[in-house]
Amino acid sequence: MGITTRRSVLSVAALLQASAVRHAQAQDFPSRPISWVVPFPPGGITDTSSRLVARPLGAFLGQQVIIDNRPGAGGSIGTEMAARSTADGYTILYGTQGTLATNPVLYQNINYDALRDFVPVHGLTETPLLLVTSPERRIRSLAELIARAKAKPGEITYSSSGIGTGTHMAAELFQLEAGVELTHVPYQGSAPALNDLVAGRVDIMFDYLVATRGHIAEVRLRSLVTTGSTRMPGLPDVPTLGELGLAGAETTSWSSIMVPAATPAQVVLRLTAGMQAALSDTKVRETLTSTGSSPLMLAGVPLRQFVERDIARWRAVVERSGAKAG
Structure with missing residues (x-):
């Protein structure tokens, strides 16, 4: 066996081993607490709705879901941090109309793309103003x-x-x-x-x-x-x-749970099931209704299509309005 062939075999073996490890980790997910990045300050609607849902989500998953507020640049700082995090399901993002649809048009040097860098897991809320x-x-x-x-x-x-x-x-x-x-x-x-x-x-x-x-x-x-x-x-x-x-x-602001694009499918499905359970909780629904919100019960392809349509809508609004950051 030549040196080149031997290296190729070793590379394939390493890839197969890494794949097996990722599969085993996905099967055991979650085995430790999950960080939920909220790219806005504490106390606002994004923070309160996250904390409301985090408890039943954690109960379903059997692990604590910890809110991690990362404000700045209209939510872009925390969103980019989440996009660059390890794609293992242990960092999830509170994605919004603003961070995913309008910020990439309003701000220069946005280093993430909503559809390329994230997988939409499950909707969270829709809220009129x-x-x-x-x-x-x-x-x-x-x-x-x-x-x-x-x-x-x-x-x-x-x-x-x-x-x-x-x-x-x-x-x-x-x-x-x-x-x-x-x-x-x-x-x-x-x-x-x-x-x-x-x-x-x-x-x-x-x-x-x-x-x-x-x-x-x-x-x-x-x-x-x-x-x-x-x-x-x-x-x-x-x-x-x-x-x-x-x-x-007429418009409503929406939010959804997102994970980095390379997150294993089994992990995405587990998080999806957790969000469906959390948003079906009677207390969660009653609290959301009392604050003027309603659960956004979309997942998978329908959620991605929803996000795609809204990105196109708000890109057009920003361009028509001439709105700029700064």
């Missing part, structure tokens, strides 16, 4: 807001929880569909954005029920419209954009 304003701004309806914005383009300001987030992109889509020009004031997270809205430093904001509910109940904020296709159960008097003639501006 509310358009809210301080009563002191004296904007009582969507029609009044649009009239003011058209009369004085750029004068009305809107806050967001960060560039590329659902709170930002909902406003960009609204401007396109309503034919108005607003001025964006981005923040690092929902809490400071809402605080300045309540204080009157900005005029309006698109945000989630879980973040705005307390302010609405205390009449510190007024809700003008919801971006969902149906009215929210807890706010039956708040109309939808579609009811007011802006169906094209």
Whole structure:
């Protein structure tokens, strides 16, 4: 046997051995705690929904699921970290419309691709937003807001929880569909954005029920419209954009569990089963409903197709709007 042939045999043997090890590890998955990368700060809707689901997911898998908050650059820092992690199922990602669909268009030097670098495991949530304003701004309806914005383009300001987030992109889509020009004031997270809205430093904001509910109940904020296709159960008097003639501006922010692309199929299936069990938990469903969200029960090919369609939609919105990071 020649040297070249001997090396080839050894290389094949090493590959077969490595494959056997990966198969055995996949069969035993999980045998240690799992890190769930949430690429946003603690306390927001992404963090709270992750912690809600992590407990029943860990119970199903028989291992602790530990939330690892990695904020920065609209979620891109944590997302890239997850993309570069070992593809063994022990690092999972909270993927969002913002991090996967809009950030690669908004930001330069994004070093990951949603469809190339990740496998979508299972959906997590879908959540409509509310358009809210301080009563002191004296904007009582969507029609009044649009009239003011058209009369004085750029004068009305809107806050967001960060560039590329659902709170930002909902406003960009609204401007396109309503034919108005607003001025964006981005923040690092929902809490400071809402605080300045309540204080009157900005005029309006698109945000989630879980973040705005307390302010609405205390009449510190007024809700003008919801971006969902149906009215929210807890706010039956708040109309939808579609009811007011802006169906094209309807949107919900979604989230899903992702893993690095080379993760073994057996591991993906195990995580999928765990997510299905966690999202079927009565307490999880009731809590999500109370916060204005609903479980996104998609997995496999249907989930990938869902992600592909949304990436195409938001890429077009970003390009049409001319929105930029920084």
